[in-house]
Amino acid sequence: MSAGMTQVLSLWTTAARLPLGDRAFSVLFAQKAPYFASVRPRFTVIEPNRAELVVRDRRRVHNHLGTVHAIALCNGLEAAMGALAEASIPADRRWIPKGMEVAYTAKATGDVTCIAETDPAQWTGPVPEAGQDLPVRVRGELADGTVVVEGVIRLWVTPRRPSGRRR
Template sequence: MSQVLTLWQRATSLPVVGASLGRRAFSFGFAQKAPYFRTVRPRFTVLRPDHAELVVPKRRAVQNHLGTVHAIALCNGLEAAMGALAEVSIPADKRWIPKGMDVAYTAKATSDITCVAETDRAQWTGDDPDVPVRVRGVRDDGTVVVEGVIRLWVTPRR
């Protein structure tokens, strides 16, 4: 089991702290490891192999001139979800690096945005080093505001 998944499970199952505070502590620590993610203040809600979800809160620091969540803040949230998913999904004998992102903005991001990243288990165990991670951002009312694919390059560890 990956260190990230172990940390998530411990943080969200501590009886004294509780799952809610544990999720916040994990999210804060994750953002410290990759400091640029701090700009969107990700709040992880779900993390398991092949699936990750986090919330990017709508706040002034991530808004554009229209008062909606900025497109790059959305991409930052999607990449954070993808990174956590990759860490908990990849086999121990492999490593990953992002190699591209293709997204479409489909609606205004007028609320907090839930960023979702998903893969299929077989993608990590095959011989193809190109692993597409499906990503989407969803408004509070269920409307998808951004969707696309982040492509990873997955190779054996040396």
């Protein structure tokens, strides 16, 4: 484990080696932001610059057409983005979601794998004191590769302030 490994990445790496560890991690992650529990995300990949999870096709997340609801897909995408951000961000920075732009490209008629990706270079270089945008590419795919949702979640990244210093 490298000195720069984040807590989320460290916990995932440990949990993923254990029987049902990925499921236990997923439940705990959803408790951190309780709204994520509504889609019961099941993480399958967490590494710097990439996270994947599955939103299962079940009645609880259906819309009136019987397909996975658009907002359930957005919840899955945001959970994947959050895991990616936690696994990728340097220790001297912090992040918060700033906005999401998505397009629904096909009916979500099955389990959806939500994928979030960045490039390593996006996390390097100086961050202005005022902060900067960092776009995270997101998409949701069915098992056959059909993309049902795609877009960008913009993060606002700022330098982490020393403890006790308020603005």
